[in-house]
Amino acid sequence: MLVSRSAGVEREATVKPHDRIKNLPLAQFDSAAYLKAAGLADGDGRIRASMRGKYDQVNEFLKVVAETVGPAGADAAKPFTAVDFGCGKAYLTVALYFYLVHVLGYSEAKVVGVDRRADVIESARKMAEKLDVADRVLFLESDIGAYNAESVDLVVSLHACDTATDESIAKGVEMHARYILSAPCCQHELQKTIGPQSSKPFAGLLRQGILRERMCDILTDAFRAMILRILGYKVQVMEFVSSEATARNIMLKCEYGVKPGQPGPVGEYLELRDWWKVVPWLETRLAPLLEKYLSRYD
Ligand SMILES: C[S@@+](CC[C@H](N)C(=O)[O-])C[C@H]1O[C@@H](n2cnc3c(N)ncnc32)[C@H](O)[C@@H]1O
Numbered sequence: 258m259l260v261s262r263s264a265g266v267e268r269e270a271t272v273k274p275h276d277r278i279k280n281l282p283l284a285q286f287d288s289a290a291y292l293k294a295a296g297l298a299d300g301d302g303r304i305r306a307s308m309r310g311k312y313d314q315v316n317e318f319l320k321v322v323a324e325t326v327g328p329a330g331a332d333a334a335k336p337f338t339a340v341d342f343g344c345g346k347a348y349l350t351v352a353l354y355f356y357l358v359h360v361l362g363y364s365e366a367k368v369v370g371v372d373r374r375a376d377v378i379e380s381a382r383k384m385a386e387k388l389d390v391a392d393r394v395l396f397l398e399s400d401i402g403a404y405n406a407e408s409v410d411l412v413v414s415l416h417a418c419d420t421a422t423d424e425s426i427a428k429g430v431e432m433h434a435r436y437i438l439s440a441p442c443c444q445h446e447l448q449k450t451i452g453p454q455s456s457k458p459f460a461g462l463l464r465q466g467i468l469r470e471r472m473c474d475i476l477t478d479a480f481r482a483m484i485l486r487i488l489g490y491k492v493q494v495m496e497f498v499s500s501e502a503t504a505r506n507i508m509l510k511c512e513y514g515v516k517p518g519q520p521g522p523v524g525e526y527l528e529l530r531d532w533w534k535v536v537p538w539l540e541t542r543l544a545p546l547l548e549k550y551l552s553r554y555d
Pocket residue numbers: 342343344345346347348349371372373374377399400401402414415416417418421424
């Protein structure tokens with residue numbers, strides 16, 4: 258996991274290549290059948306060159322899961338439910354299940370993958386059947402907004418598009434997820450309202466399309482992190498894969514556990530929001546939960 262760009266360099270030099278592979282999450286359990294079924298490995302078990310990026314991404318994602326959720330310990334026999342919103346072909350969904358059970362020790366884990374595309378849900382179901390886990394790794398063809406469950410332990414959403422990321426975060430909050438791991442994708446919502454007219458000192462920057470896009474990405478993620486903080490989550494914004502692998506390498510790593518509605522986070526949020534004269538999509542979506550905290554300061 259890339260938390261800082263420079264800290265790992267010296268340490269890496271002393272780690273032998275073999276040790277590095279052994280320490281990868283996908284090498285910490287018998288993942289051969291999964292790697293083949295997911296198409297990450299060929300018939301001889303070698304990682305396909307074309308799938309190397311995905312293989313690395315799954316490993317990095319599982320490292321974040323380990324760091325966030327931690328070993329089951331005394332909770333080994335308790336139910337543990339994870340939902341993967343916008344699961345796509347389910348590389349991560351299925352790996353997450355095996356990792357939760359075989360490495361972290363959540364023997365009663367259940368993982369649900371949700372995607373609105375019928376074709377990916379069908380192929381994901383086939384993969385789960387092939388691996389004999391179809392009763393523990395379930396797939397639902399549905400819009401994220403239509404998914405409902407009373408409670409869930411972990412919500413995951415990697416590269417769901419635009420406001421689908423916000424919807425996943427909102428669902429996580431509403432389902433009282435203890436952990437939310439969200440890697441945003443393309444973000445268009447703020448770009449519709451922010452332009453050179455929004456802020457005089459930034460006019461020159463915002464006139465350049467690419468810079469405006471990046472600025473809006475950063476602002477969107479900052480608003481998301483701040484809203485989650487207001488609602489009681491500890492939030493870390495991190496790079497979970499290298500920026501060479503994908504420019505979409507930011508992850509919001511969240512764990513519930515701080516007092517909601519504290520004046521500090523609320524004040525910071527309102528100040529930034531009002532300075533830019535915008536209402537983030539996530540605020541509108543979570544208005545019923547946020548209103549009581551924001552209205553005190555408006
Ligand atoms: C770029 S793919 C990412 C797949 C997977 N999470 C991964 O990282 O490998 C995004 C997926 O999100 C799904 N998606 C986007 N918006 C959605 C929505 N509102 N409801 C359900 N699925 C959605 C798309 O169908 C697509 O399969």
